[in-house]
Amino acid sequence: MTVHSLDRIKIPVATWAGFHHLGISPQDVVRKAQLPLTILSESVEVTTAQYFAIWSAVSELISDAAVGIIRFISGLNPAQLPPSVLAPYHARDYRDALSRIARYKQLCYPERLHITEDGELCTIELEFLYTEQPEPPILVYLTLASLLQLGRIGSGHRFPAKSVEFSHPNPLGDVEALEDYFGCGIKFGAKNNRLTLHRSDLDRHFVTYNAELLDILVPSLEKSLDDKQRSKSTTEIVKWIIKRSLDGGRPDVQIIAGELGMSERTLQRRLTDEGTSFKHLLSDARREKAREYLADPSLDIKEVAFLLGYEDKSSFYRAFRLWEGDTPSNWRAEQLGITEGRQDMDSFTKDSSLTGMNF
Template identity: 65%
Template structure:
C-alpha cells in the first residue's frame, strides 16, 4: 500500500459523539477497524485507507446502514457545524451552496466533489484523491444524503433526486430510496447523485449575507494557506500520475485542477527550478517503477498505464531513465526470468 504526504485526515469528534445515537461504542468501531485507540484523539492524523476502515467498521456494526445514513443526514444540527459546512447552509441558493461545499471540503479530507451541469440535470460525483480501495457505501451515502439535505433545509423545499448510483452494495435500500425520492442503482460504475438542474436556482431562506461576509474571507485565507503549504511539484506530479493512462497530461488540465492559470503554474514551477516537462518525466519514471513491481501487470499494460502508444516508446524512455530495459529491471529487482525483447518484437537499438 502506497502513502502520500498530503493524505492526512483528522477525524471529527462529532462523529464519535454520534455513535451513541446508534448504541455503538467508539472503542468497538476502532477495534473492528483494527486501529489504535489513539484515533479518538482529535489531533491524531490518519490517511484515507484508515478513514475508510473506520466507516466500514461502523457500517458493519449498525443494524441497517441505509436507515443509519438517513438518520445521520436528517440529524445534522446546524449550530454544531464547522465553518466549512456552515457557509454553504447560508448561501444565496442551492448552486452557491454546492460550489462552496466543493471548494471548502477539501480543507478537511482529500475528496473532490465534481459538479456537472448538463441539460436539465446536474450530476454530483465524488472522488477520493488517494483511495486505493472503493469507498465504503455508507460513507458515500452519508455524503450524498447530506448534500441533498443542505438543499432541502436551505430552500425550505422538499426536493427529490432524479437518480442515485452507488458503486458498492447495500441491503434494504428502501429507506434511502424514500429519502432521495428515486430508485437506487447498486453496483454502478461510479458514485453519482443526479439532481434536477432547476432546483439549483432555488433561493435559500437561510441566506445570511452578513455571516458569509465574515466566513468567506476567513475560509478562503485558510484554503490558500493550506494550498501554499503543499509542495507545488508534489501536487503537479500527483495529478500527472492520476491521468497518465488517458494520455500525456496537458499543462492546461493540470493548472485547472490546481485552480490557477497556465502562466501562474509555469512561474511557480520555475521558482522551484523545475519545469512541467521535467516533472512529467519524473512522474512517469516513478510510476514505471511502481508498476513494474506489480507482478500482475505485463509490460504492455505498464506501457499503456504510463500513456505510451506502443511498447517500444516505453522501452526507449526506460533505458534513458535506468540504463536498463524494463524486463531486465524486473528480473534483477524481483527475481524473475528476464523477458526476451525479441519475443516482444523489440530490436536491440530500442
C-alpha cells in the same frame, strides 16, 4: 504505502456525535477499526486510510448501512458542524451552496466534488483523494445523501434527485429506504459515484441564507485553504495529480491547472520557480509508476505501457531505457529474480516495427 503529505484529516465533532444516533459509541468504532483511541481527540489528524477504516468499522457495527446513514444525517446538529460545512448551509441558493461545499470541504474531508451543469441536469461526481483503496460504500452513501440534504435544509423543500449511481456492485442495506430518501432509482456497479440533480433545483433560494455569517466565516476559510495549498510545494501537488490521472491517459497541464484553480501560465511559472517543469514531472511520475507496475508480475509489459499513457510499447521501452538504462523486462527479471526475463526483450527486438532503433 507512502502517505501523501497533504493526507491529513481532522474528523469533525459532528461525526463522532453522529455515531450515537446509530446506537454505537465512537470508542467502539475506533477499536473495531484497530486504531488508537487517541484519535478521538479534536487535535489529532488521521490519514484517508484510517478514515476509511473508521467508516468500514461503522458499517460492520450497524445492521443496515442504508438506514444508518439516513438516521446519521437526520440527527446531525448544525451547531457541531465545522465552518467549512456550516458556511454552505447559509449560502444564497443551492448552486452557491454546492460551489462552497466543493471548495471548502477539502479542509476537513479527503474528497473532491466535480460539479457539471449541462442542459437540464447537474451532475456531481465524487472522488476520494490520496488513496487507491476502494472507498467504503457507507461513506459514499453518506456523502451523496448529505449533498442532497444540504439543498433540502437550505431551501426548505424535500425535492428528489434525478438519479443516483454507486460504483460498488452490490447494495448495502435497505435499498428501498435509500431510494425513498433520494426520491429516485439507484444504480449499482456504475463507473463513478454520482448524484444527478434537476438543474432547476440549483436556483432554489435558501431560507437559511445569512450574509453576515458568511462575511465572518469566508475570510477565515479562504485563509485556511490558502495556507493548506501553500504548505506544500506546487511540484508535490502536481506530481500527485499526474499519478492519479495517468491510468491509460496522458495528463493535460491545462486540466491540472484548472483543478488547482490557476491558469496554465501561472502553473508553469510556479513550477519553473521551483526548478522543474510539467514535462519533467510527467516523466518522473511515469518512472515511479512504471517501477510500481513492473513489480507486479501479473501485469503484461504492454498493459504497463498503456497504464502509463503510452500509445505503444516501443515508446515505453525508449523512455524506460533512459530512466533505468535497461529494458522493462530485464529490469523486472532482476527485481523479481526471474531468469527468463529476457524472453520478452528477445521478442521485442524482433518486432519489424522497431528495425533501426538504437538501444
